[in-house]
Amino acid sequence: MHIIAIYAAQNRKTMLKEERFKHILNRLSTDNKVLLHELSKELNVSTDTIRRDLKELDDQGLLKAVRGGAVPHSPVPHNFKDRIGYNSESKQIIAQKALPLLQDGQVVIFDGGTSTLAVASILPEDLRITVVTNSFPIVTMLAEHKNVEVLFAGGRLFKRSFVTTGHETMRFFKNIRADLCLLGICSIHSSLGTTTPDYEESEVKKVIINNSQEIIALSSIEKLETVEPYYICPTEDISTIITNQPKEAKLKPYIEAGIQIV
Amino acid sequence: MHIIAIYAAQNRKTMLKEERFKHILNRLSTDNKVLLHELSKELNVSTDTIRRDLKELDDQGLLKAVRGGAVPHSPVPHNFKDRIGYNSESKQIIAQKALPLLQDGQVVIFDGGTSTLAVASILPEDLRITVVTNSFPIVTMLAEHKNVEVLFAGGRLFKRSFVTTGHETMRFFKNIRADLCLLGICSIHSSLGTTTPDYEESEVKKVIINNSQEIIALSSIEKLETVEPYYICPTEDISTIITNQPKEAKLKPYIEAGIQIV
DNA sequence: TTAATTATTGCATATTATTGCAATATATGC
């Protein structure tokens, strides 16, 4: 968030209206909501201007302006809605922390999920990596990025979370040897490992982990020490956990297990 | 930037308009935006001239002129209401005519392109088919459709037309045996067959055609009897042509070849 | 070649768009 603010300040006089639009729509598709005063701060313009922007975007049918901000009109991540929006700030923090771990030339698997989407939405323009993913929102986000090569894992569309799943998807990932994997966490437990509520997803994640040299887990603090039905991997497989509150006591067992906490 | 400035200064009197165009488009593709006064300085011409340049490039559809500069044309209508330009009247007519050809239980390949997208956008709620595609806009369109199963062909993201291409994509389609294929037409000629301006696309289309029992071409009338560099298939492979003006004289050779015209 | 025509460019001017601010009205949560 700070980086964005600094950027906006530097470019106060030269930021085009269309750039604000793009920023707003990006935020909207990662967080599923935007707030007037937040955007105002991020973009260094008055709330009046943001309000007019939102109205214009609303008129174009790109979002729905509501009191205090805006929500998606419904086009893309409809089903995403359930899981998103509530801890957008912590997601932004986590995404910012993930950036320094990405380096030119790497092949990085972006797991489906909103945390990884937040990372995709703030990838620097000059970062040259290859992104491998099975998430449609992530592809949409990266479609305009000049320097990122995108490989998409085909398969059966899983409409609830807007990713592909199934045998084909796994086959695709099995042919990849990634340097890094950004893993969105549903639940992680120091002794029981990582788990998820969906079977298909768990199978895909297993393959992703198997084919990545380094696993970086993106997890907001409340997901620690929780469990879901389907097992993915033991905690030891994870090399780094990025979280919004790295000082939290709950992290102790992970530190003791030798996992890097950011 | 300095080099450019010096270059411009040295060549003040000999710089052609086309050179400025090239420079502007280059800047746009690397930076994702250009500013009027920046270009003015770089190219040693007045902002008026730049403004006229941008307007000209806008008219050619090569960028979008906005207040203060210009931004690239967004590759996809990643929203629903913005498809007005893409969904012209003729495309709507064609899409409507395609619907009766689709039947419950079929496996239908949707080729990339705006004509097929138009069909996807008006699929009846109760139609139960399996759609196979390599087009991201089509997936987005169908994500909320309750009764359509979507299989997506993975591969390398081709950012210009927002589809996947390459070996992986073809491999995926090779494993499909479709009842039907909706083929978006770039160019079709009664003796030279169907062609397209992009090589990658042509290769994918070839595979699609090979693995579909019936080929339905979607072509507005002005695309008939035109030719592009890359060959796809002979006219005889096509079983049906759907067009907006089925009475047109240009269709005669196709009728004589036994192709059904709708 | 020269003269006539056309296109390009920069400047001055009028017009319009954008933005932030203030005053007022309206909604929302407690």
Place this chain on the structure above:
DNA sequence: GCATATATTGCAATAATATGCAATAATTAA
């Protein structure tokens, strides 16, 4: 109901754009 937050409206300052016009360069015709 009250306090707070958000919307609406009008307005003024600024910036960007459109337009007409004159000077210059490039093209064409003779």
